[in-house]
Amino acid sequence: MDYDSIVIGGGHAGIEASLALARLGFSTLLITQNPDKIGALSCNPAIGGLSKGNLVREIDALGGEMARLIDSTMIQYRILNRSRGPAVQAPRAQADKFAYQNMARSCLENQKNLSIFMDTVTDLIIEGGAISPNAEAFTQSMLHETAGCSPSLQTAPRSSATPTHSLGRVAGVVTRRGHRITARTVILASGTFMEGKIFIGEYDAPEGRLGEEAALGLGANLRRLGFLSGRLKTGTPARIAGNSIDYSQMEKQDGEEPQPFSFGHTAGIQTRPSLPCWITYTNDRTHEIIRANIHRSPLFGGKIKGAGARYCPSIEDKVVRFPERNRHHIFIEPEGLFTNEMYMNGASSSLPEDVQRDFIHSIPGMENAVIVRPAYAVEYDYLNPIDLYPSLESKRLSGFFAAGQTNGSSGYEEAAAQGLMAGINAAMKMLKAPPLVLGRADAYIGVLVDDLTTLGTTEPYRMFTSRAEHRLML
Secondary structure (H helix, E strand, O other): OOEEEEEEOOOHHHHHHHHHHHHOOOOEEEEEOOHHHOOOOOOOOEEEOOOHHHHHHHHHHOOOOHHHHHHHHEEEEEEEOOOOOHHHOEEEEEEOHHHHHHHHHHHHHOOOOEEEEEOOEEEEEEEOOOOOHHHHHHHHHHHHHHOOOOOOOOOOOOOOOOOOOOOEEEEEEEEOOOOEEEEEEEEEOOOOOEOOEEEEOOEEEOEEEOOEEOEOOHHHHHHHOOOOEEEEEEEEOOEEEHHHOOHHHOEEEOOOOOOOOOOOOOOOHHHOOOOOEEEEEOOHHHHHHHHHOHHHOHHHHOOOOOEOOOOOOOHHHHHHHOOOOOOOEEEEEEOOOOOOEEEEEOOOOOOOHHHHHHHHHOOOOOOOOOEEEOOEEEEEEEEOHHHEOOOOEEOOEEOEEEOHHHHOEOOHHHHHHHHHHHHHHHHHHHOOOOOOOOOOOOOHHHHHHHHHHHHOOOOOEOOOHHHOOOOOOO
């Protein structure tokens, strides 16, 4: 074998998976389409939040890196839900997104046993096995049982027809440039890039992030092998030039005294800079502009087929779903110390750019806003995680693991938690040791993995404290 393990994707799941494997002594290759984008904060430039902050600290307790990365790059720190009980309070930090990326890449490059390779994985190398009747029946029964449901309401059923490594075992990957790289285990952590497509009004393109090509081929080949897959959708708001914003019309939101996410990384945390965020609101004029152009939205015009996150709707979705509301919060958040780009939290959209410009200019303080990057939606392939064991190993293909948005979750923290567990359990498999499976009473990570692997998902899964019945202990 060329390597003990191959990790596909350099996002938050891929980072934690590859580090876990390398730190446990296994030779690991991280394959990414662009090493410069390792650890990119594609959407919100922040780490933590309700239940998510707990995930970050659990990742740290298990030897992961996310807490250390945000401790070293935060530019604002706050505790959310201070007015409520400690079980639902959580730390959240704005990140200098470019510093975060650079630190994540440096961490990987300096890790023993870990190499980085730029290419696109298009297929898997498989040894032994064949698609059995049971495996095919499993796929067909799953598709039948979820058919006809609203995409935003589907819940994948529990199934007793569980194929046991019917495809054989994974032995490596094939890349777009023709490389055949062998490995004992493979972890798929492709994020929004697997067969990704972005939408901005009438415009669409095969991309996983704006300006970055999609990873084409692997999704189609996984479907050919019988993997239960689907399409999901997420989105991101416009980025605005900070010097074009009138902050005098907004509410200032200062940070608090910074505290570390990491249990072992406290040096320098008190000296981190703290930049303010700002709050403004949409209004009746904003909503009129959106309603007048709703037919131009690919979300409502039928171009986007994948289910989006109910808990993080686009601004056009909010206007349609909550017509009684005459305003919605918009949080203006800094993206870094050395950029003037500001993130419009609460205003993700896939409307055309001219409509985006008009509704943004109707918001107080944004009358002269200059759009640096437009908002867009992205639709991508995912594998239904009901096809996974609690170790995050595939039930169909021995040695093949999946983590992050590839499993239907949303959020950096959920991805990192799964990546860490997939990396640990890939190592355990190669050691012929029992997998590490956390219980629902042990950790939020246990709740996350249990929900995904026992219920599956047909919409982006987000972690909440309310999902954890033992949250008073966690």
